[in-house]
Amino acid sequence: MNSIENTLKKLRIKIWIHRIIKSLIFSLGVFSISFFMFMIVIHFYPVVYSFQKAMGFMSIFIFVGLLFGILKRPTLYETASIGDQLGFQERFVTYLEYKEKKDCIIKIFIEEVKEALEDFPILEKYKIKTPVKLILANILMISLSIGIYFIPSSSMEIASEKENIHKELKEEAKKVEELKKEIQKKNPSKNMITSLEELQKELENAYDYESGAAHVSSIQEQIENENDDIFMSEILDGISSKQKLQSQWSKNHEEALENIKNTHFSKDEKEKMKENIKNMMKTKNEDKKEKLKKINTALEKNNTGKEIVKALENGKKSKEVKESLDVKLDAMKERLLAKGEKGFKGNGGEEKLSDFAKGESKEEQNGELSQNSSDALALGNMGNQSMKSPSGVGGDKIDASDGEALEGKVNRQDQSTRIGENKGDSSYLKGQWNDGGAIKDGNKEEVSSRRGDESSLEGYERDFKNTQMDYVEKLTIPIKHKQLVLEYFKKLNGGEEDGRK
């Protein structure tokens, strides 16, 4: 390699490095402006993990800048042009174009270029200039943005609260993972595992307890739908002994299994069961299809009883797993709902700012509504409870209690009232509900439900009496309160739900 090409290659590397630096500084400039704007935005709109996101953006910007710089590797011709612009008077570009030509004048020209290179220190002439002013401006902008980040604001508080919730939900997701590992030992259905994995993902991405609880609830429902009783019922549909077997199944699995084992199905019954299985195959999931296939094979082998029992035993095992899972998920849901109410109910009137920040959530909106709505007061819904609690948000802290606002506050009634007796008013109903709790004496004026419009309540009550639990099911109840409301009305209905105990 001759000295001209050697110089060109060295110059090329220098130009390349310069381009990478310029590209990095440019990307840093873009980032610093974006960072500044982002830091302003987060004070108006809550953005979770804003700083981490900003740092992530910075990495992306720097990576893109670096990549762009790397990709902008100068060609030899570009290098030659830049070299010429430094005062080498188009020698490099001419050299690149004519170096292959065998001509006397080209030979003289190349010699002249080499001589010129000796007198012209081109590599020293090309200086990698660092735009110090631009770098300083970027640093200033970033420092300013960081300063802005630390200015407290309600949006930032909301975001911080959400982050805490998210962290807790992630912990819950870890528990789900443990739960999954635990039930995997018990040979669960594929669906259960899939549902748990789904729940884990949902919890990892959730930012409020209510949606977390909603996800748990929906997964519970999903798992619940895998009902082997219904499954059994569908197979036996149209079989004369269905009622008997099914009834036994629901009361005593062991006995039912023994009976099925000993049952000899007729040819027609077998055909009917095959047909049922065929129809079920169209709609059931893979897990159930597998079971159905086994039963179908058993029917064909004329070994019906034993194989059906085997399949059902598996189902029974799965049911046990499902039940234990349901209990754990229920606990998780309750835990999440309880956490969700923390900021709402308040703890002894010493709420942190983060708890106040929760005021913008749906819960507080309910509370705010209840301030003006006499109906809501009379109904004693959750919003009302918190508003009336002296230890709640904005409470006077006097006479604070850590329990539910209504519990322990409702005055004991002389006479308990039940639906159907048509004697008491709405407030008495609460007295009834609290009969199992620690009821303390108090003034009647403290009963918030007294302030409600009784006439309208009577209307509701009348409706409820007429339609019973159907009335409740028609209502839109927030998921976190659903269990409580249903329990309440069940008790109100004398412990019966649609005629069932």
Next chain:
Amino acid sequence: MEENNMKNFANDFENIVAEVKKQIVGQDEIIQNVLIGIIAGGNILMEGAPGLGKTVLVKTFSKVLDLPFSRIQFTPDLMPTDIVGAEIVRKDKDQLSFQFEKGPIFTSLLLADEINRATPKTQSALLEAMQERTVTVGKNTYILEEPFFVLATQNPLEMEGTYPLPEAQLDRFLFKLKVVLPQKDALFHMIDISTGEKSLEIKKIATKEDLLEMKNTAKKVPIAANIKNKAIDILMSTHPDQTHIDLVKEYVQCGTSPRGMISMISAAKVKALSEGRYHVSLEDLYSVVLPCLRHRMFLNFKAMADKVSTDEILIEIIKKVK
């Protein structure tokens, strides 16, 4: 041999210029450009007021280059046959025959003095010779001996009794050089040279063959593509419908021909060699833009009214193209 000639180009050039400078003082740039024009194989038009040494310059070059030299003083009554020659009747042993009598054009260095004093008809007699290096009289075409070039002088057009050169004629000149009054110290030196006791002895520095060798060397000079592109950009920028330069759009009626671009490249090559380089640089190109293009661009009436010159427009074009 060839290599030596190439390497000695700058020296030879410098020697010729130095010899001419003995006679012509204070016109260094003009001398250099005339020599560049001669080596590039073009014709040169020199414009300047009478008495600035245009004719002396050409005569000095003929001496230094040792070239056959003819001078035609253009006047309004000059006829084309006075330039190219005519067929005359000769009597030889009682037999009459037509014989072509060569005019002053059959030389190497033709000085067309005050070319714009002749009518366009007579001026056009030079067209063929300037471009094709041939002369056609009747049915016969005569080839002019190499090197051939016309060095014409003209008085500024504002002067009495002048005819503007036709566009086709102007386009055949490689350079148009403006001869201006020399500086004070040059004028001081001029007095000594012109009125001194001793007459100056101008030496012959190069021969016809040397000149042709230099011309061939210049043609071989490598030129990078980006310089060619710049020449094209300059050419395009002189056309009002091809450029965004306001000055051109406003004042130029007609841009330069591709011949102008070729002139720029040829002249730039000689310029590079004259500076001891064997390749063309952008600076070489920019330095020849004015003499190469100033006479090929035609301005409109608005330019005349606003007293805008082609030089101003070309300087603007160079700035934009750079």
